[in-house]
Structures are given as C-alpha cells and as structure tokens.
Amino acid sequence: MAIWRIRKVTEITGHRSKTSVYNAAQAGLLTKPVAIGLRSVGWPDYEVEAVTAARVAGQPEEAIRALVNKLHAQRAERFEALTQTVAHA
DSSP states (O other): OOEEOHHHHHHHHOOSSHHHHHHHHHTTSSOOOEEOSSSOEEEEHHHHHHHHHHHHTTOOHHHHHHHHHHHHHHHHHHHHHHHHHHHHO
C-alpha cells in the first residue's frame, strides 16, 4: 500500500485543484485523507483507485458515497486486526 499526496490524487482522479479534492472528500465522494505528518496528509492508493474505478464505471453519487463509507469502515477493521495481531505476538 502506498500513501498518495494531493498532487498524485488530483492527477489520478482528474480533479483540477486541491480544493476540489477536499470538497469531494467533504461531500463523501472521496475518502478523507490520513495524517502522515504534523502538517501533511495523503490518501491510501487503493482507496483512490476504488473510487476512481466506480466513477469510470458510471456509478451514481449515492453508490460512491456508500463505497467511501465502506472504505472508511475497512480502515478501522484493518487497524483493529493489526492491533490484535501485535497484541498476541
């Protein structure tokens, strides 16, 4: 997994500006960024690719919002699985 910075996300999604990426995230049409430093954020590559694939497939906004919600839930599940694995090691 890679974390893509805003420039790569705009390139992949076709958004014209940083603001439009953040607006899409706020509207639930793109996952929210994750902190990767004190003043920097990025997006997991597989999440950006999943949302972009849904757009290319012609999915309506409600389906994309559902996908984004599912991706956010998977973040929590992955973290939980990771912490359980580390605790049992």
